Each structure stands twice: as structure tokens, then as C-alpha cells.
Amino acid sequence: AQSVAQPEDQVNVAEGNPLTVKCTYSVSGNPYLFWYVQYPNRGLQFLLKYITGDNLVKGSYGFEAEFNKSQTSFHLKKPSALVSDSALYFCAVRDMMNNDMRFGAGTRLTVKP
Amino acid sequence: EADIYQTPRYLVIGTGKKITLECSQTMGHDKMYWYQQDPGMELHLIHYSYGVNSTEKGDLSSESTVSRIRTEHFPLTLESARPSHTSQYLCATRDSRSGNTIYFGEGSWLTVV
Numbered sequence: 639a640q641s642v643a644q645p646e647d648q649v650n651v652a653e654g655n656p657l658t659v660k661c662t663y664s665v666s667g668n669p670y671l672f673w674y675v676q677y678p679n680r681g682l683q684f685l686l687k688y689i690t691g692d693n694l695v696k697g698s699y700g701f702e703a704e705f706n707k708s709q710t711s712f713h714l715k716k717p718s719a720l721v722s723d724s725a726l727y728f729c730a731v732r733d734m735m736n737n738d739m740r741f742g743a744g745t746r747l748t749v750k751p
Numbered sequence: 752e753a754d755i756y757q758t759p760r761y762l763v764i765g766t767g768k769k770i771t772l773e774c775s776q777t778m779g780h781d782k783m784y785w786y787q788q789d790p791g792m793e794l795h796l797i798h799y800s801y802g803v804n805s806t807e808k809g810d811l812s813s814e815s816t817v818s819r820i821r822t823e824h825f826p827l828t829l830e831s832a833r834p835s836h837t838s839q840y841l842c843a844t845r846d847s848r849s850g851n852t853i854y855f856g857e858g859s860w861l862t863v864v
Contacts, residue, residue: 670851681755681841681855682794689851726791732851739845739853743793 640665642731644742651719651749659714659745661729670732671712673703676744677725685727688712699723719749754778755856757842763862764832772827772859774842782845783825784853787811787838794841800825801847832863 642663651657663669670689674682686697693705703714714727729742754777764770774783781802786794786809796809800819814836815829829836842856 672852674855679858679860681757681857682843684852684854687852728794730853741794744791746791 640669640731640738640740642729642740642742644727644729644745646745647743648746648748651747653721653749653751654718657716657719657723657747657749659727659729659747661712661714661742663710663712663729663731665731669712671703671705672730672732673697673701673712673714674728674730674741675699675725676728682728685714719747721749721751723747724749755842755844755854757840757856757859759859760857761860761862763864766833766863768832768863770829770832770861772840772842772861774825774827774856775823776825776844777823778844778846779822780844780846780854781822782847783819784843784845785809785815785817785825785827786841786843787813788841788858789838798827832861834863837861837863 672687673685675685676682685701686695688695688705696702701716705712726744726746728744732739756775758773783800785798787797788794795811797811797813798817800806806817815827817827840859843853845853
């Protein structure tokens with residue numbers, strides 16, 4: 639069965655510093671990987687996805703993520719964090735073998751001025 | 752992007768009341784989902800549908816029921832609400848023919864007193 643893990647419940651960074659939100663996955667076939675962001679009292683918004691091709695995927699709001707097959711990771715990154723990036727971030731994986739979508743437990747990102 | 756509308760956005764009801772949370776989408780996506788999420792916590796899939804007249808229970812047992820009589824609508828009903836049902840309910844859709852991305856509505860916050 640496929641799964642994703644977000645090892646950090648909370649990530650704190652200073653504004654202007656680079657940020658990384660970690661995600662590792664486990665699937666039986668080729669993974670489709672996603673990142674979503676959730677602002678308070680809102681639904682989840684799609685940020686970016688990896689299906690195939692370049693391991694570095696660029697998404698919305700200046701975010702990018704790097705797919706690493708050997709480490710089974712898909713970490714979300716941004717070169718320079720903004721206070722407005724503070725939100726809850728979810729990693730998700732879809733296993734093409736069984737078509738299920740699994741979400742991680744979420745990581746709360748706090749960017750301090 | 753998918754246009755997904757959830758109503759009501761916020762609701763406070765008494766114990767024992769019947770409530771239906773509406774979810775409608777305008778993109779003709781065949782797959783629809785309901786997730787339950789406590790504030791700032793992980794998502795739990797409670798129901799999904801692969802098309803009209805198709806409904807399945809998700810990973811998390813729920814006392815709610817769903818129906819999919821039309822492609823556009825996927826309402827969720829609680830016959831007798833209890834305080835333990837207090838949560839956020841997120842509706843989502845996916846077009847299996849052309850897309851891998853799940854899109855979310857803004858959520859319905861339910862408080863049962």
C-alpha cells in the first residue's frame with residue numbers, strides 16, 4: 639500500500655531564508671506526487687506535481703520540489719520565504735497501480751518576519 | 752482549475768439534527784471525494800464516487816452517507832448529528848480522463864452543540 643510521510647509537524651524559518659518541507663513516499667509502482675497548501679479556514683490549493691520528466695518541478699508562488707527516486711523523497715522548497723507562505727502544507731501520492739490518493743499528515747510552516 | 756462549491760461554509764446545529772452538506776462542481780469531473788479534517792490536522796477520506804450512481808466508503812468510518820445522482824452534485828448527509836461530528840468537511844474532484852490532480856472546495860465547517 640502506498641503512503642507518504644511528512645516527518646516534521648512544524649517548520650519555522652525567518653523571512654528571506656530558504657525553506658524546505660520534507661516528504662517521503664512509499665508506493666508499489668511509479669508515483670505521482672503532489673504538494674498542496676492550506677491557509678486558515680480554506681480548502682487545499684494545488685501547488686505542484688511530479689508525473690514524469692525533470693526531477694525538479696516548479697509550481698505556484700515560487701515553490702519548487704525535487705523528486706529523488708533513490709531516496710523516495712519529494713521535498714518542497716523555496717529560495718526565499720515570505721511571511722505570507724505561513725500555512726499548512728500537505729504532500730500526496732497517487733499510485734498508478736491502484737489509483738488511490740494518499741495525503742501526508744501535514745506540516746505547519748511558520749515564516750517569521 | 753475546477754470550480755467546486757460547498758455550502759454551507761459554516762454551520763452550527765444541535766445534536767440530533769439532520770444536516771446535508773452540499774458539494775457541486777461545474778467541470779464535469781467524474782471522480783468526487785469527501786474528506787474530514789479536524790483543524791490543522793490530517794485529512795481522512797470518508798467517501799468517494801467514481802461516477803453517477805457510484806459511491807464507496809473511504810478509509811475512515813463515518814456515520815454520514817452520500818449520493819451521486821448527478822455528475823455535478825455529491826451531497827453528504829448526517830441523519831442525526833452528534834458533537835463528535837464537529838469538523839471540517841472538504842469536497843474534492845478529479846477528472847480521471849485527463850488529469851491526475853485533485854481539486855478541493857473551500858470546505859464546510861460543521862459544529863454540533
